[in-house]
Amino acid sequence: DTGVSQDPRHKITKRGQNVTFRCDPISEHNRLYWYRQTLGQGPEFLTYFQNEAQLEKSRLLSDRFSAERPKGSFSTLEIQRTEQGDSAMYLCASSYRTSVPVLSTDTQYFGPGTRLTVL
């Protein structure tokens, strides 16, 4: 078990460019979450997947943001036409949830994050 990994760890881009982040969850986990964290704040929920299905999207996720989890394994988060306000740490987490709650661990395990700086 190598934990949740994210790539890249740091990204610096110019305003207006598109960026894509990748998250690889813990292998047996069926749920994958994206959060965003700005300086001095707690993480804020963006979206989550159960296998390949995107089940919920926050209102924070504007039209410029899109997330996918095509085969129910890794996920990508794309930001189009980046703005300076998009500068933040983007965190990915995974967990295991079944229809039988006693078999679920529910603990969300977080990756190291991708720090985005938009100039």
Place this chain on the structure above:
Amino acid sequence: KQEVTQIPAALSVPEGENLVLNCSFTDSAIYNLQWFRQDPGKGLTSLLLIQSSQREQTSGRLNASLDKSSGRSTLYIAASQPGDSATYLCAPLRDTDKLIFGTGTRLQVFP
């Protein structure tokens, strides 16, 4: 809408002290509550998860309690060490599965 408050916002203590970090939340219909640790510029490390049916959970020098009806959780750190210096975040979870975080307690333990 769930709102989470953590008190104190910052804490600086000498090594060896026993500490209490407080977390309050407005919506008591939660499924569980997690406590996390975050080192500067890093991701979150899960410390403890308390199910809504539990009152306490312990791991080493850490003990977390949950009073769901009053919307409170407490993280107790025994015999603090400089390595405990970090930001501590609590996050209740409803059945919608998204964690709602407070702004954290920034802890510094000095030798």
